[in-house]
Amino acid sequence: MVIKAEEIMRKFEEAGAVQKGHFKLTTGLHSDTYIQCAQVMQYPDFMDNLCSELGKRFRGDDIDVIVGPAVGAIIMAHVMARVLGPWVRAVFTERENGKMTLRRSFMIKEGEKVLVVEDVITTGSSAREVIDIVNSRKGKVVGVGALIDRSGGRVDFGVKTEKLLTIDIKNYLPEECPLCKKGIPLVKPGSHEV
Numbered sequence: 001m002v003i004k005a006e007e008i009m010r011k012f013e014e015a016g017a018v019q020k021g022h023f024k025l026t027t028g029l030h031s032d033t034y035i036q037c038a039q040v041m042q043y044p045d046f047m048d049n050l051c052s053e054l055g056k057r058f059r060g061d062d063i064d065v066i067v068g069p070a071v072g073a074i075i076m077a078h079v080m081a082r083v084l085g086p087w088v089r090a091v092f093t094e095r096e097n098g099k100m101t102l103r104r105s106f107m108i109k110e111g112e113k114v115l116v117v118e119d120v121i122t123t124g125s126s127a128r129e130v131i132d133i134v135n136s137r138k139g140k141v142v143g144v145g146a147l148i149d150r151s152g153g154r155v156d157f158g159v160k161t162e163k164l165l166t167i168d169i170k171n172y173l174p175e176e177c178p179l180c181k182k183g184i185p186l187v188k189p190g191s192h193e194v
């Protein structure tokens with residue numbers, strides 16, 4: 001089954017994952033749209049469908065480990081690993097004092113083929129930090145997979161990159177943000193700073 005891009009967008013909207021307002025993104029940039037993938041991850045069947053579709057594109061790549069940045073990619077890595085299984089591992093990185101790290105005794109061994117996943121690509125900076133960790137462990141990053149690329153396809157990781165949906169959502173530097181100029185209250189999604 002092939003899921004069409006319009007279908008994915010509609011489902012994301014139905015699930016309440018596409019939010020409008022004035023948001024401070026993890027990168028510090030501001031935007032009028034926020035994609036809250038956690039809303040989609042509430043529905044395991046839908047996640048299975050999405051990850052089956054994305055996983056197909058990496059089936060020939062002989063993946064050993066899937067890794068993505070917490071919290072967003074934890075569920076995604078898990079579902080993707082099941083799609084690409086049976087012995088594909090799912091691990092995740094997390095921030096410790098602001099620095100992306102691999103904790104919890106998770107291992108990436110020398111020469112292992114690694115697929116980096118991220119639910120939403122905005123600037124790609126988190127995925128790049130994950131790639132750096134894999135490289136430092138001498139793993140081989142064979143690709144990056146994302147549910148949504150909201151950069152309009154402008155992010156280049158230098159490896160095979162597959163995403164289910166590419167959209168172009170404008171981000172603003174805080175000092176240039178038109179929403180700030182209009183005095184619209186800024187919301188940091190996923191935090192209590194509302």
Ligand SMILES: [Zn+2]
Nearest residue numbers: 030177179180
């Ligand atoms: Zn703003």
